Amino acid sequence: MTNAAFWPKGGSMKDPLHILLVDDNPEDRALATRELRRGFHNLKIDQITDAKSFTLALESRGYDFVVTDYQLRWTDGLAVLRAIKARWPDCPVIMFTGTGSEEIAVEAMKAGLDDYVLKSSKHYARLPSAANLALERRAQWRALKEAESRYRALFNDVPIGLCKTTAEGRIIDANPAMIQMLGFPDRESLLSVNAIDLYADPTDRERWQSLIGRDDAVRRYESQLRRYDRSVIWVEENIRVVRDADGGVLYFEGSMEDITGRLNLEAQLRQSQKMESIGQLAAGVAHDFNNILTIIKGHTDLLLTKGSVLPDLQEPLKKISAAA
Secondary structure: OOHHHOOOOOOOOOOOOOEEEOOOHHHHHHHHHHHHHOOOEEEEEEEOOOOOHHHHOOOOOOOOOOEEEOEEOOHHHHHHHHHHHHHOOOOOEEEEEEEOHHHHHHHHHOOOOOOEEEOOOOOHHHHHHHHHHHHHHHHHHHHHHHHHHHHHHHHHHHEEEEEEEEOOOOEEEHHHHHHHHHOOOHHHHHHHEEHHHHEOOHHHHHHHHHOOOOHHHEEEEEEEEOOOOOEEEEEEEEEEEEEEEOOOEEEEEEEEEOOOHHHHHHHHHHHHHHHHHHHHHHHHHHHHHHHHHHHHHHHHHHHHHHOOOOHHHHHHHHHHHHHO
């Protein structure tokens, strides 16, 4: 019996699997129906015997899988296969025939056929297992597509620059935030540039590659990049190496954040703190100097009050007192 994962998207095990059976031989349709019902407990089978009914079927909402003969009076199984895949690319198609050949089977597989079962007593019992396997592959394919879609949405929407590059510097992919940060008009123009040429100092890229540690990552590496208009920005990079089964480097994936504004603010803060320190030092010196002047003025005024000071010294003492 089929697994719940193979049921139509949005359906449940209570919903019947909707099958399209394309065969103009009534005995062969009965054989296929009997074998399919042995493997699936809940089926709805639409039987197609001519071109008109097939055209109408293609206008429906879709099927969970299709079983078709190769030899048909009004067409052949390859034409049916191509029409189904054009209409529903992920719909499994199984060719159940007694008139095909190895060449036809190969051509059908290239066109997207999921399996090929011969109409013989030795092989027809394999039809439900072939259908079950095709449904399983479709479920896996859909799960993979959904995961890819979620990844792509995250990749495109995150407000931090993301990119993939080879060891030689070829840019494999970049997200919109990366393109905007570097000021390129579009993704294609950025991908046409070698990543090494983006660095104001090309040795920066060599340096972070040499710093990759046991965890295959470099974190918070600061470097300068040239934008599309040749202006320079500071970025903070976090890079991870992706390796193949043999340990070779497949590519680097990483994030980049423009920290130019932050570094400018930090520089302004340091300058402000420096000026504050100078001001405090100057205030301290002035305070100490005032203490000295106070002592000088006090002693000068004391001398001026004494009558024993020589007349020619009184005027200089008055000037010292006034200056203090």
